[in-house]
Amino acid sequence: MNIFNQTGQYFALLLKVFSKPERHSLYIRQTFNEIENLGIKSVGIVAVISIFMGGIMTLQVAYNMVNPLLPRTIIGLGNRDSLILEFSSTIMGLIMAGKIGSNITSEIGSMKVTEQIDSLEIMGVNSASYLILPKIIAVVLMFPLLYILSVFFGIIGGLIVGPAVGAVTITDYINGIQSSFNPYYVTFSLMKCLVFGFLISSISAFFGYTVEGGAFDVGTASTRAVVNTNIQILVWDLILTQLLL
Incomplete structure (x- = not known):
């Protein structure tokens, strides 16, 4: 599959995802389930990684202050701005792409190869919207909250x-x-977190929804989803930094 066909399929899937839901109440309940599974259950790993990285960055700033004329307050300032500007948004986005993204791809991919998605389509359900839209909403809503927690920790x-x-x-x-x-x-x-949340959820869902084959292919799709998501996060980080800063 070349890059142009893949991009076309991605946007075609998004059009299907954002079509009008059949039953709003069902989508709302599913969205809350995804918020718990993808967002709340990620708080622990975000806290642990952020605490260690905050400590490491503090030490690195302190040990690289070779000029005795510089005030020691720069250590706290440097750690704070590093967390706010880059680590808790971009670096945490790369980490969450591995955790959340692979989870989404494997879940949807497993349903695809076991023909559960075909069953939903036969029953008249818009499978793309039902499976993917709640995940996108959940990740886009939760990622800014995870960012705030990451800065705090x-x-x-x-x-x-x-x-x-x-x-x-x-x-x-x-x-x-x-x-x-x-x-x-x-x-x-x-x-940036809103954009990264959308990229993580939509790209991962795309690779899961379009997977073909068996369990081995689901694993391959998960790897490809994480790699492509990380690349897009870095590209959009550069674009947004140039546009907004």
Whole structure:
């Protein structure tokens, strides 16, 4: 399948996904289920990764401050802005593409190869909309919330690790977090999260919905979905940064 045919199929699937639902109540219930499965169940891994990365970035900023004239508050400021601008949106998006994306692809792909999707179509159900739309809505809604949690836990990680190893005092770290804050950085990253959430859910669902073959092909489709999603996240990160910053 060449890139042009694949792109055409992707947009054709999106048109089918965003068609008018047959029963709104069924879609709403399914959306809440996806919010729990894809969003709430990802909070743990987001918290753990963010705490460690916040601690690591705090140490890296501290150990690279070779100029004694620079204030130690830069350590907290550097960790905060790194989390807000890039880690908690882009890097977490790449990580979530592996967790959430592979989950979506394998689930829909398994239904495709076992002919469950064909059964839905025979019953008159728009299978693309029923299976994919709730996932897109759930991920787009939850990803900004996961971003906020990631920033919070990343800052907490720096607050724990920095003073614990003597890299920075609690007072300097907190003063750094509070200094020179630009609210637009948060707005910018939340915009990126909405785009990344859509990319993760829609691309993963596309590879799952179009898979052919058996269980081995589902695994291959999951890998391809994660790789393509990561590439698109990086491309759109560059585009959005150029347009919005």
